[in-house]
Amino acid sequence: MTILKVAYASSLRHFLFSSRSYFNDHPTPLFLRFTMTTSHRFTAAEKRLINCNQVDVNQLMPLKYHWAWEHYQNGCANHWMPTEVPMTKDIETWRSNQLSDAERRVIMRNLGFFSTAESLVGNNLVLAIFKHVTNAECRQYLLRQAFEEAVHSHTFLYVVDSLGLDEGEVFNMYHEVPSIARKDAFETELTAEVLDPNFNTDTDEGAQALLKNLIGYYLIMEGVFFYTGFVMMLSFHRRNLMTGIGEQFQYILRDETIHLNFGIDLINGIKSENPHLWTEEFQDAMIERVKQAVELELDYAADCLPNGILGLNESMFRDYVQYVADRRLERIGLAKQYGSTNPFPWMSETMDLAKEKNFFETRVTEYQSAGSLSWD
Numbered sequence: 524m525t526i527l528k529v530a531y532a533s534s535l536r537h538f539l540f541s542s543r544s545y546f547n548d549h550p551t552p553l554f555l556r557f558t559m560t561t562s563h564r565f566t567a568a569e570k571r572l573i574n575c576n577q578v579d580v581n582q583l584m585p586l587k588y589h590w591a592w593e594h595y596q597n598g599c600a601n602h603w604m605p606t607e608v609p610m611t612k613d614i615e616t617w618r619s620n621q622l623s624d625a626e627r628r629v630i631m632r633n634l635g636f637f638s639t640a641e642s643l644v645g646n647n648l649v650l651a652i653f654k655h656v657t658n659a660e661c662r663q664y665l666l667r668q669a670f671e672e673a674v675h676s677h678t679f680l681y682v683v684d685s686l687g688l689d690e691g692e693v694f695n696m697y698h699e700v701p702s703i704a705r706k707d708a709f710e711t712e713l714t715a716e717v718l719d720p721n722f723n724t725d726t727d728e729g730a731q732a733l734l735k736n737l738i739g740y741y742l743i744m745e746g747v748f749f750y751t752g753f754v755m756m757l758s759f760h761r762r763n764l765m766t767g768i769g770e771q772f773q774y775i776l777r778d779e780t781i782h783l784n785f786g787i788d789l790i791n792g793i794k795s796e797n798p799h800l801w802t803e804e805f806q807d808a809m810i811e812r813v814k815q816a817v818e819l820e821l822d823y824a825a826d827c828l829p830n831g832i833l834g835l836n837e838s839m840f841r842d843y844v845q846y847v848a849d850r851r852l853e854r855i856g857l858a859k860q861y862g863s864t865n866p867f868p869w870m871s872e873t874m875d876l877a878k879e880k881n882f883f884e885t886r887v888t889e890y891q892s893a894g895s896l897s898w899d
């Protein structure tokens with residue numbers, strides 16, 4: 524073991540030493556620049572959210588962005604696993620004749636949308652955003668969020684398995700159902716832009732494209748597109764139907780509320796450190812994108828609810844999606860566009876309940892933290 528440690532330390536020293544001279548002669552991607560920083564001890568004030576050339580991204584302390592650390596701690600405090608939620612009642616309901624075809628359609632469409640949307644968000648985080656956010660406490664949160672997206676993907680596998688649904692049908696809706704495919708294409712073009720091998724945030728254009736990605740995923744995907752699904756799925760829970768899925772959606776909603784709040788803090792933080800990026804033209808373009816997203820979401824709601832179901836119809840979603848979009852715009856300092864009122868005031872109560880719910884009191888399994896460390 525000791526020999527291995529020495530070998531590892533020696534190869535790491537070799538990498539750092541040799542890469543330092545290599546990087547002195549070659550342009551380097553920003554995410555690798557930590558190897559070029561000098562060994563001086565920095566102050567928190569030197570940290571930057573993007574394009575940070577002064578501070579080693581491996582040093583979490585001293586903290587500068589306390590909001591990022593708080594979101595990380597809140598995320599950890601909300602830990603849950605989908606398999607801890609019993610599905611027996613849902614299986615009975617799904618196999619019975621208690622649900623109409625219209626209700627089954629709403630449930631299936633939302634399982635189809637979320638099952639792959641969670642993965643799109645996780646991949647965008649890990650492959651696109653992560654390396655351009657040049658701050659240790661934000662990266663700490665992004666790692667936590669990436670795990671939560673994996674837990675959410677796990678939820679849909681567990682639901683499909685429990686109810687005996689056609690996995691091919693659910694996991695291919697993002698190709699095969701146009702109202703879902705259009706929303707996902709609207710997001711994946713943002714991931715592709717940042718994944719371009721020539722992409723960087725050194726130019727204003729590049730930094731604006733990163734902001735556009737953050738707005739597209741945090742505000743639009745997780746902040747608007749997800750909320751229609753939350754209302755639809757939680758409306759069953761309110762009627763005491765599909766309560767296992769309902770409980771899982773409450774936990775997902777609780778996690779997504781933190782994702783959204785982190786995203787807003789990150790966007791506003793980048794704005795305040797780089798005010799020149801926030802031009803009139805850029806603001807108009809972002810408002811326009813939110814308005815396009817609202818139309819895509821209304822098409823999706825109409826597709827889920829062609830004839831409405833108890834307590835939900837297409838026109839209520841016009842108001843709701845517009846109301847939610849206005850709230851999101853205001854959070855990043857953009858003018859609201861619609862002035863609609865919330866037709867689902869119970870959603871706010873559900874969000875408060877989800878926040879207050881003490882998951883640990885109802886936990887049915889114990890984590891094997893002590894046992895798993897025993898190697899004897």
Ligand SMILES: [Fe+2]
Pocket residue numbers: 641644671672675775779
């Ligand atoms: Fe998620």
Ligand SMILES: [Fe+2]
Pocket residue numbers: 644672745778779782
């Ligand atoms: Fe999320």
